[in-house]
Amino acid sequence: MSLLTVNDLKVHYPIRGGFFRKVVDHVRAVDGISFELQPGETYGLVGESGCGKTTSGRALIGLNKATSGEMLFEGKDLAKLSRAERRNYTKDIQMIFQDPYSSLNGRKNVLNIIAEPLRNFERLSPKEELLRVQELVARVGLSPESIYKYPHQFSGGQRQRIGIARALALNPKLIIADEPVSALDVSVQAQVLNFMQEIQEEFNLTYLFISHDLGIIQHMCDRIGIMYRGRFVEEGTASDIYNNPQHVYTKRLIAAIPEMNPEKRFEKMHLRQSINQEYQTEYNNYFDKDGRMFDLKRVSDTHSVAML
């Protein structure tokens, strides 16, 4: 059974205007997406800023409300639960945030930061709590004395590991990682990515990995969903997406990855130009008359594309 099944999830924000600030229209931030997460896999949600990937992640963890659709976590629909009921389920879903500088409370020390989820859900004596936090701190590779330090005393990579320790505190099943490394330098990025892979094996975690960096997504993810304007344009395994992209938008994204071989740079530039042309000439095959994507259609067992 899949760990999480998302069916036709929509998040719309009202636009108010006119007399009495009536709702005149909606921003369709997420406009009907469906996907499944299998236990132990890493699913990548990719797209440019504003495509709705972060909103989807936040809806799953309950940071914003879904307008409609189902989010079945182990068979239970999270969207239908009340806040209080939801608490018991969301314990198994944790989040790693993008910016390690603003996602840690600067007035709390590491002990209090990591213990917060424990205090919310588990009744531990101070001694037990300290022990658990020490274990977690050691697991993420920070020195034991760091639990009495404050976030500003750490580097970006270390802070992100404190964020990961906090996410791990309740032994979650699913971790939603929203751009976990985009604020970090390349070498530190590598450190955090390697570490995320290690703990995935160790704790049998499932990741929903949200990123705009296709290089990182390719490195980390088993399956990938490409989002554009609140909808999926293509979904498939990493090799489906990278070796056999079907949708013109996917092709455009992949062509935008900088070429690491300097000798091929003009080839790449021409490829980008020809894809832009394809985007113009074959627009009607990919978008309907309102500029909306078509529904996903299967092209193979693992691979679906939003095409006519």
Add this chain to the structure above:
Amino acid sequence: MKNPVLEIKDLRTSFNIKGDYYAAVDGVSITVHENEVVAIVGESGCGKSALALSVMGLHDRKATKLEGQVNFAGQNLLTLTRSRLDKVRGKDIGMIFQDPMTALNPLAIIGRQIEEPMDYHMKLSASEKKKRTLELLRRVGIKNEQRVYEQYPHELSGGMRQRVVIAIALACDPVLLLADEPTTALDVTIQAQIMDLMKELQNQMKTGIILITHDLGVVAEMADRVVVMYAGEVVEIADVKDLFENPLHPYTRSLLNSIPSNMEGKEKLHVIDGIVPSIQNLDRKGCRFAPRIAWIPEEDHEEIPEMHEAAPNHFVRCSCYKTFYFPEDRVGEKEYVATNS
């Protein structure tokens, strides 16, 4: 041989921190020729932005000590008075800033902002200025230039704003462009557009460009020559092809191995041990990268690391590159335990 446009000789930029001066740029020499893109790469804190700001004279003069020479058009920019420097920057040297959201004035229309450098540096009538501005907007790939001329920055997308920033930098036909992380704040597809635009403009205008970036992908796409910086020093200079085919300095090799898109099929990314030292804690003796490759024996480093010409036009600092290897490639041969914290 092409003519050099800018010669930086032994530049040392030191900042005053609690009464002492610490060098963020520590003896850097770089030459930029006309029609050449020189990329300066390194992680945050390596001194690459400090270098660019020194060339432009944008540091607070009271808290900064500048030594060495920055020779441009027969004069040393470091010794010029402010008013003399103002005749050069914005005219012969254009700058493209990282964040197009903050580089533009939110209260002025786009046309006004592109015309501003022309007011200072060129004697043009109002109609000539407008004509030139519209021409510039077209050149940076903005199609409805008449409309954009009248718009405010908030009405434009990030990619359009960066095009406007480039138009401002080009306003007075510079011979040198300084681009400080020109694509970092942009989405991947927009980044690709801006890179292609800059390549095209450079082909037409034959300007020298100093491109400062931390993204080796951008370097591979744009640069002719690459300068790798670490802890305020240049550690490697090579033509872009040589650098990617045959990187020599351990730092360059480590950086290349830590990029996911460069490591297709490999399970683990390379992690550089330790952190970039801050300028106050930096040990300025010996090879500055040595603490982060602790498995290389001390005698492989030079006491006073110098730049060696390892191959024609390929320079590398310190002799440690000769014996350097990645511990993960030699599992079992030598005991080495990585410490991550």
